[in-house]
Amino acid sequence: xxxxxAFDEAFLAERNAQFxxxxxxxxxxxxxEDEFKPLRLMNGVYLQLHAYMLRVAIxxxxxxxxxxxxxxxxxxxxxxGYGHFTTRQNIQYNWPKxxxxxxxxxALGEAGLHAIQTSGNTIRxxxxxxxxxxxxxxxxxxxxxxxxxxQWSTDHPEFQFLGRxxxxxxxxxxxxxxxxxxxxxxxxxxxxxxxxxxxxxxxxGLGRTPMVGKVIRDFLPQPDLLPYLESVLSVxxxxxxxxxxxxxxxxxxxxxNGIDKIRELVEARFEERRHEFDGTDxxxxxEIKTHFAAPQFRSGDTSAYDAAYNNDPVxxxxxxxxxxxxxxxxxxIVTISIKKHGDTPGDATADQMRVMADLxxxxxxxxxxxxxxxxxxxxxxxxxxLPVIHARLKDASLxxxxxxxxxxxxxxxxxxxxxLATARSIPVAQEIATRFDxxxxxxxIGHLQIKISGCINACGHHHVAHIGILGLDRxxxxxxQITLGxxxxxxxxxxxxxxxxxxxxxxxxxxxxxxxxxxxxxxDASETFLETYRRLGMExxxxxxxxxxxxxxx
Amino acid sequence: xxxxxxxxxxxxxxxxEGDVIYFKADDSWTRDLSQAELIVDEAEAQLRLLEAxxxxxxxxxxxLADAKAGANGPEPVHFREDFRRKGPSNYSHGKQEAAxxx
Numbered sequence: 001x002x003x004x005x006a007f008d009e010a011f012l013a014e015r016n017a018q019f020x021x022x023x024x025x026x027x028x029x030x031x032x033e034d035e036f037k038p039l040r041l042m043n044g045v046y047l048q049l050h051a052y053m054l055r056v057a058i059x060x061x062x063x064x065x066x067x068x069x070x071x072x073x074x075x076x077x078x079x080x081g082y083g084h085f086t087t088r089q090n091i092q093y094n095w096p097k098x099x100x101x102x103x104x105x106x107a108l109g110e111a112g113l114h115a116i117q118t119s120g121n122t123i124r125x126x127x128x129x130x131x132x133x134x135x136x137x138x139x140x141x142x143x144x145x146x147x148x149x150x151q152w153s154t155d156h157p158e159f160q161f162l163g164r165x166x167x168x169x170x171x172x173x174x175x176x177x178x179x180x181x182x183x184x185x186x187x188x189x190x191x192x193x194x195x196x197x198x199x200x201x202x203x204x205g206l207g208r209t210p211m212v213g214k215v216i217r218d219f220l221p222q223p224d225l226l227p228y229l230e231s232v233l234s235v236x237x238x239x240x241x242x243x244x245x246x247x248x249x250x251x252x253x254x255x256x257n258g259i260d261k262i263r264e265l266v267e268a269r270f271e272e273r274r275h276e277f278d279g280t281d282x283x284x285x286x287e288i289k290t291h292f293a294a295p296q297f298r299s300g301d302t303s304a305y306d307a308a309y310n311n312d313p314v315x316x317x318x319x320x321x322x323x324x325x326x327x328x329x330x331x332x333i334v335t336i337s338i339k340k341h342g343d344t345p346g347d348a349t350a351d352q353m354r355v356m357a358d359l360x361x362x363x364x365x366x367x368x369x370x371x372x373x374x375x376x377x378x379x380x381x382x383x384x385x386l387p388v389i390h391a392r393l394k395d396a397s398l399x400x401x402x403x404x405x406x407x408x409x410x411x412x413x414x415x416x417x418x419x420l421a422t423a424r425s426i427p428v429a430q431e432i433a434t435r436f437d438x439x440x441x442x443x444x445i446g447h448l449q450i451k452i453s454g455c456i457n458a459c460g461h462h463h464v465a466h467i468g469i470l471g472l473d474r475x476x477x478x479x480x481q482i483t484l485g486x487x488x489x490x491x492x493x494x495x496x497x498x499x500x501x502x503x504x505x506x507x508x509x510x511x512x513x514x515x516x517x518x519x520x521x522x523x524d525a526s527e528t529f530l531e532t533y534r535r536l537g538m539e540x541x542x543x544x545x546x547x548x549x550x551x552x553x554x
Numbered sequence: 555x556x557x558x559x560x561x562x563x564x565x566x567x568x569x570x571e572g573d574v575i576y577f578k579a580d581d582s583w584t585r586d587l588s589q590a591e592l593i594v595d596e597a598e599a600q601l602r603l604l605e606a607x608x609x610x611x612x613x614x615x616x617x618l619a620d621a622k623a624g625a626n627g628p629e630p631v632h633f634r635e636d637f638r639r640k641g642p643s644n645y646s647h648g649k650q651e652a653a654x655x656x
Contacts, residue, residue: 027569029611032610033610033614033615047567047572047614047615048572049574049634049637049638050572050574050638050642050647050648050649051567051571051572051573051648052572080645080647094642094647096572097570097572098569098571098572344644344645415633415634415637416637416642416643416644417642424643426642426644427643427644430644473633473634476631476632476633477633
């Protein structure tokens with residue numbers, strides 16, 4: 001894991017001291033809100049419905065145990081005892097008080113964390129595959145490149161006032177777990193003639209105009225990463241629209257100009273820029289890579305794991321859903337669900353954070369990850385330690401066996417917190433999870449992703465859900481639209497709207513009708529919801545959703 | 555024809571705590587919507603908003619929100635203002651928590 005050097009520490013301390021002075025000047029009246037707002041946003045401070053919100057970056061989703069404890073400290077000391085993990089590998093605190101925020105940032109700084117560029121029209125936190133460095137299917141660990149991007153983009157003078165925010169996602173695996181095709185720039189590591197480079201994807205995004213990104217360069221050699229990214233950003237910075245906020249993202253620039261023209265401009269700019277890079281970035285990258293050396297994986301048999309798996313059905317159910325294949329055969333990747341049925345998706349209490357930190361420190365090579373699916377991961381666990389880990393997670397209400405199932409729901413904060421939201425998301429997620437838990441059907445239903453956004457900005461990724469739910473305000477009443485057939489993986493697809501929306505008290509029954517229809521339509525238990533949808537299309541699901549409309553036609 | 559004016563309250567967030575506040579008839583602020591001044595005249599609403607914004611050193615983002623007269627003072631019209639008045643629905647935090655401690 002990357003450890004701050006003296007430069008990083010000094011930079012962050014100075015930045016935090018500047019923000020402390022800015023907060024003081026706002027409080028004493030020297031700064032107006034108009035002057036202060038861009039300054040606080042640059043440091044991750046929003047004003048939401050009920051309170052300020054502090055958004056802290058978890059760069060490429062990686063944490064060590066001390067950092068997780070620092071997040072717990074913030075939750076306990078300056079918030080209401082919990083934090084909310086988001087779809088962009090950030091954590092949000094919903095109740096900080098403005099005068100406390102500089103102290104919170106200092107406490108984060110001591111643990112090597114910050115909130116810089118978690119808001120504003122800048123390059124945001126670079127997100128990565130949450131299984132990076134551990135997954136069996138990975139070509140190479142993408143995190144050193146993500147850290148290089150973090151250092152390059154932080155306070156980059158040319159890109160502090162972009163037309164709009166800019167999000168980069170990176171994966172080192174052919175199986176995309178980082179939704180890279182829904183980012184302004186997606187980087188997917190690919191192999192060509194024995195060399196590993198990047199497939200560069202541009203112009204993806206969700207929001208009010210959802211788009212799957214387009215390939216702008218099918219193979220970019222690793223050393224060209226920063227000059228090429230700088231060229232993409234530079235072309236966007238000049239060409240991107242500034243007249244209309246809703247047409248300002250690079251996806252619109254690509255759509256309006258065409259990918260071929262953008263590619264031509266980027267390549268021309270790249271020819272100019274690459275000569276400005278004298279190799280310093282590659283020296284830095286080489287240094288960064290030393291921080292991400294894989295741990296010395298323990299050897300030893302897995303008999304304790306095998307015994308628990310064969311004898312304890314609760315452990316077995318958890319192992320079947322929450323473990324993923326590790327590149328070392330004696331190890332596993334553990335996804336800790338912070339989606340207990342009925343709880344708020346993505347929320348963890350300070351105590352839970354400490355339990356996860358302790359497990360990582362004692363049994364997980366001191367590594368934790370946060371996924372865009374709002375769960376926490378122990379990326380390296382020897383299989384023999386799994387029964388102990390499971391038992392300790394159970395004691396902390398963290399052993400829910402639902403990863404990839406219908407209750408593993410992504411939900412944005414929605415109108416319970418967010419100033420932009422048009423409807424609630426969290427209670428809809430809570431009720432769906434509670435309902436299907438009561439039906440005892442979710443393991444039978446199998447892999448099914450539900451994602452809920454409380455407004456058109458789509459923080460809840462509803463467009464790329466198998467069943468997407470979008471909460472809107474229709475004439476002063478919450479109304480929920482359903483989309484089907486979205487896909488967040490390497491076969492990315494935007495879901496299609498089923499038809500008219502549903503009232504708040506109708507949305508959970510509507511989801512139940514959809515799932516009932518799927519259960520009746522699937523060929524057998526091995527065919528997932530998405531596969532059934534792809535085989536049969538929208539019609540049978542529409543029939544299930546709108547029985548009244550069908551009667552009228554008949 | 556212009557739409558008829560609907561009654562309003564002035565609401566904002568407190569600078570330090572960030573919580574929801576409402577403007578009272580005596581030019582002070584309250585955490586409690588029912589204590590807010592209900593403004594029924596359009597021209598008066600604009601003047602009162604200017605008056606409220608004079609206190610921008612200690613408040614953020616004052617605006618006029620639809621409200622209606624209730625038995626115990628102004629009540630929200632839109633569900634967004636109802637959430638701002640109460641707090642979130644997943645935890646008893648915000649104003650509902652403060653109320654529980656009284």
